[in-house]
Structure formats: C-alpha cells, structure tokens
Amino acid sequence: MDIKRVTLADLDEVSRLFDLYRQFYEQPADLDKARRYIEARLTNDESIIYLAIDEAGNGLGFTQLYATFCSVAAAPIWILYDLYVDVGVRKGGVGSALMNRARELAEETGAVRIQLETAVDNETAQSVYKALGYVRDTDFYNYALSIR
Numbered sequence: 001m002d003i004k005r006v007t008l009a010d011l012d013e014v015s016r017l018f019d020l021y022r023q024f025y026e027q028p029a030d031l032d033k034a035r036r037y038i039e040a041r042l043t044n045d046e047s048i049i050y051l052a053i054d055e056a057g058n059g060l061g062f063t064q065l066y067a068t069f070c071s072v073a074a075a076p077i078w079i080l081y082d083l084y085v086d087v088g089v090r091k092g093g094v095g096s097a098l099m100n101r102a103r104e105l106a107e108e109t110g111a112v113r114i115q116l117e118t119a120v121d122n123e124t125a126q127s128v129y130k131a132l133g134y135v136r137d138t139d140f141y142n143y144a145l146s147i148r
Contacts, residue, residue, distance in 0.1 A: 001093075003097055008039070013059040015031060015035040016059065017051075018064075018082070019034035021062075021082060061098055062083075063098040065114075066081055070113070075110070077112055078113075083095060114134075
C-alpha cells in the first residue's frame with residue numbers, strides 16, 4: 001500500500017470513494033456531485049486529500065483535511081473531516097496509515113493539533129483514533145447551526 005497526495009489526475013478514483021463515503025452517511029449515490037465537490041476543493045487548493053492505493057493503483061481509502069487556525073494557541077490546526085476505507089479492505093491498516101499521514105502533514109506544517117469528530121456510535125473508528133493517541137474532548141460541547 002502507498003499513501004499519495006491527491007492531484008486532479010486522481011479525481012476519478014477519489015470521487016468514487018468520496019461517493020461511497022457520502023453513502024455511508026446516508027446520502028444518495030451521486031458520483032457527479034462527489035466529483036464536482038472534490039474537483040473544486042483541489043482546483044481551489046482548499047483541502048489536502050491523501051489516497052491509499054494498492055500495488056495495482058486501486059484506491060483503498062482516503063482522508064481529506066482542511067487547514068484552519070486556533071486563536072487561543074495562535075497557531076495552525078488541521079481539521080480531519082473525511083476518512084473512508086473501502087469495505088473490502090477494512091481492518092487492514094488502511095485507516096491507520098491515512099491517519100498517520102495526516103499526522104505527518106500536521107508536523108510538517110507546524111500545526112499544534114488535528115481535530116476530528118465522529119458519530120457517537122462509530123466505535124470502530126473511535127478505537128482506531130484512541131490507538132493512535134487521539135483523546136476525546138470532555139471539556140467542550142460541539143454546536144452546529146443548520147442553514148439548509
């Protein structure tokens with residue numbers, strides 16, 4: 001397995017996985033929408049996406065990160081917003097490899113932390129995060145305002 005930073009040349013494979021990721025979160029299949037979204041992020045340099053590929057170049061999973069800042073620390077942070085591993089290769093270390101590459105990115109860019117959130121019932125992902133040293137926040141509540 002290799003982990004590579006995605007470019008527009010990888011758009012088809014990442015879009016396929018991104019569409020499956022959205023379906024995991026109960027969104028209807030829409031490969032065109034997935035492709036437009038990923039293409040916009042890459043074209044506008046708004047996110048960094050890493051793709052895990054096998055020896056044949058097939059996508060195994062991806063993670064997408066967004067750069068932002070922590071005002072209190074006066075330093076950059078990364079939001080690990082998306083992480084998806086194809087069903088057929090889960091529990092094979094793909095998710096951990098992607099998470100480790102995200103950590104390397106944070107270290108390379110001088111970030112003070114990586115933040116992520118996951119569903120309360122996603123215990124599989126939580127066990128991976130804990131094994132990699134992530135600590136669940138018990139000091140702050142998360143709030144969101146839905147606009148549409």
